[in-house]
Amino acid sequence: MIFVTLVRQLxxxxxxxxxxxxxxxxxxxxxxxxxxxxxxAIHPPVxxxxxxxxxxxxxxxxxxxxxxxxxxCPARVIEFRSEQKKIRMHVARxxxxxxxxxxxxxxxxxTSREFLLADTDRRSRNLIVE
Ligand code: SF4
Ligand code: SF4
Numbered sequence: 664m665i666f667v668t669l670v671r672q673l674x675x676x677x678x679x680x681x682x683x684x685x686x687x688x689x690x691x692x693x694x695x696x697x698x699x700x701x702x703x704a705i706h707p708p709v710x711x712x713x714x715x716x717x718x719x720x721x722x723x724x725x726x727x728x729x730x731x732x733x734x735x736c737p738a739r740v741i742e743f744r745s746e747q748k749k750i751r752m753h754v755a756r757x758x759x760x761x762x763x764x765x766x767x768x769x770x771x772x773x774t775s776r777e778f779l780l781a782d783t784d785r786r787s788r789n790l791i792v793e
Contacts (some may be wrong), residue, residue, distance in 0.1 A: 713774050716761050716774040717775045717791055721752060721792050722770075734766075735762045735766045737762065751791065754792055761774055
């Protein structure tokens with residue numbers, strides 16, 4: 664039975680697109696569609712659901728440096744920069760639990776709908792929020 668399932672999976676059309684397809688120009692998508700003719704279509708992107716907890720957004724000007732977010736974060740994402748009384752977030756470690764957002768007394772933190780966070784360097788600019 665397992666063997667049958669395995670063979671079926673190997674022969675089935677892929678259910679997903681190559682990761683960056685959604686963000687490619689239409690012309691490239693058309694080229695890919697032509698190349699994949701007979702091998703399965705490019706699937707339309709799945710809409711991002713409302714309320715999705717994506718990459719954190721930090722409003723530095725609102726932040727009062729209370730460190731509540733630092734205390735509640737279970738993944739030690741948030742570093743307090745005492746000289747500036749502001750925070751720096753290492754998004755590569757974030758579990759998107761949103762506890763820091765709930766804890767912030769001045770609404771300086773929010774989640775966005777951005778989820779394309781794959782990177783080869785966990786210290787890249789895209790993964791540091793400050
Ligand atoms: S969302 Fe959760 S894991 Fe991410 S920084 Fe906030 S508290 Fe930490
Ligand atoms: S909880 Fe809000 S105000 Fe306090 S340090 Fe974190 S971001 Fe700044």
